[in-house]
Amino acid sequence: MERSTIQKQAVLEYLKGVKTHPSAEIIFSAVRKKLPTISHGTIYRILNTLKQKGEIIEVAKEPARFDADTSPHAHFVCQDCGKIYDVFDKNISLINKKTKIGKVQNFQIYLYGQCRKCGN
Amino acid sequence: MERSTIQKQAVLEYLKGVKTHPSAEIIFSAVRKKLPTISHGTIYRILNTLKQKGEIIEVAKEPARFDADTSPHAHFVCQDCGKIYDVFDKNISLINKKTKIGKVQNFQIYLYGQCRKCGN
DNA sequence: ATCGGTGCAAATCCTTTGCATTTCC
DNA sequence: GGAAATGCAAAGGATTTGCACCGAT
Numbered sequence: 001m002e003r004s005t006i007q008k009q010a011v012l013e014y015l016k017g018v019k020t021h022p023s024a025e026i027i028f029s030a031v032r033k034k035l036p037t038i039s040h041g042t043i044y045r046i047l048n049t050l051k052q053k054g055e056i057i058e059v060a061k062e063p064a065r066f067d068a069d070t071s072p073h074a075h076f077v078c079q080d081c082g083k084i085y086d087v088f089d090k091n092i093s094l095i096n097k098k099t100k101i102g103k104v105q106n107f108q109i110y111l112y113g114q115c116r117k118c119g120n
Numbered sequence: 121m122e123r124s125t126i127q128k129q130a131v132l133e134y135l136k137g138v139k140t141h142p143s144a145e146i147i148f149s150a151v152r153k154k155l156p157t158i159s160h161g162t163i164y165r166i167l168n169t170l171k172q173k174g175e176i177i178e179v180a181k182e183p184a185r186f187d188a189d190t191s192p193h194a195h196f197v198c199q200d201c202g203k204i205y206d207v208f209d210k211n212i213s214l215i216n217k218k219t220k221i222g223k224v225q226n227f228q229i230y231l232y233g234q235c236r237k238c239g240n
Numbered sequence: 241a242t243c244g245g246t247g248c249a250a251a252t253c254c255t256t257t258g259c260a261t262t263t264c265c
Numbered sequence: 266g267g268a269a270a271t272g273c274a275a276a277g278g279a280t281t282t283g284c285a286c287c288g289a290t
Contacts (some may be wrong), residue, residue, distance in 0.1 A: 003244055003289055024279080039247045044280060046245095061181035062255095063279060076221045085221045094211045095231070101196045101205045102235040109229050111215070115222040123264055123269060144255080159272045164255060166270095182280090183254060 002049075010034055011046045015056060015068040021075070021084040023063040059084060059108070074109035080118035087111060122169075130154055131166045135176060135188040141195070141204040143183040179204060179228070194229035200238035207231060 010031045015022070022030070028043045047066060050056045059067045059075050065084060067075075074087040087109075097104050130151045135142070142150070148163045167186060170176040179187045179195050185204060187195075194207040207229075217224050 001244080001290080005245065005289075007246070037247070039249095040279095041248075041281075042246055048281095076219060076224070078222065079225070087219055087221065089219075091211070091214045094214060095229075099196060099207055099209070099231065101207065102198065102233045102238070104196070104231045104233045105199070106233075107229065107231045109215075109227065111219065111224045111227045113222045113224045113226075118222070121265080121269085125264075125270060127271070157272070159274095160254095161256075161273075162271055168256095 007031075007035060007038055007042055008046050008049075010038075011043065012050065012055065012068070015050075015066060019069075019086070021059050021065040021067050023065050025063065027066070060110075072107075074111060076111045076113065076115065078115040078118055079112055080114055083115060083117075085115065127151075127155060127158055127162055128166050128169075130158075131163065132170065132175065132188070135170075135186060139189075139206070141179050141185040141187050143185050145183065147186070180230075192227075194231060196231045196233065196235065198235040198238055199232055200234050203235060203237075205235065 011027060014027060014030050020026075024040070024043050024047060027047070028038070028040055031038055031043070047056070047064075051058060051066075054070060056066050056068050057070055058064050060077065067086075069086065072092055074089055074092060076085040076087050077083075078085070092109065095104070095107055095109075131147060134147060134150050140146075144160070144163055144167060147167070148158070148160055151158055151163070167176070167184075171178060171186075174190060176186050176188050177190055178184050180197065187206075189206065192212055194209055194212060196205040196207050197203075198205070212229065215224070215227055215229075
């Protein structure tokens, strides 16, 4: 059976408190302030577990970044500053759940551009 | 000025001839049959150049996989077999080019599920 | 007391990079 | 001839893993 630990609690609590889609490294640094001995391995193991359970989603790669908001939404990635913004667009619901290829269980939408702070 | 080399030609020619969204490693192995001395470094450098020029797109990560079809389309990723299928859905055109956050230059849509071959 | 979780370090995977050599214009 | 590209090998970043110890149930 899966156990509850202070490490898991700290990671999930931190993720639920931010809207910045932090990387494993950022999560590591943040959680380390509360739990000074937590390791990278533990961070990665916890993130993988939470992802599998569907409690968080991965919203970017290289490095992976995480989001505790699992409601259907897209992400705007600023190509200048790297920030990731949530996009709740009504058209997202039009994504077909059944395609000719197979049944869609979940999806990811990334919009790439420049955010307002970075011009245009 | 950028030069034309047999390595670049071979990579682009290979990518245009397949619909499988190969990884750098697969491209490396395939192109190596024609050019036995080509290296990983060269493959990665060429792929990055083609990507910057917009002649190919990257359609997955870890490892990166590539597609010489740059028309707007989504990708269905089978979570069982790992295959990536092109999805030309008409609703894709509804993706907003302007959002409150910024101007969208391009986008990526990933649909995750099981393909027909893998059941359901 | 058990056995799942953690911490640490080493290992692995993918990708990039430095540099000497080759090759295209 | 000279700049750009290649090949090779080494380095780099992100993530995973093996194992001894710790701690939740």
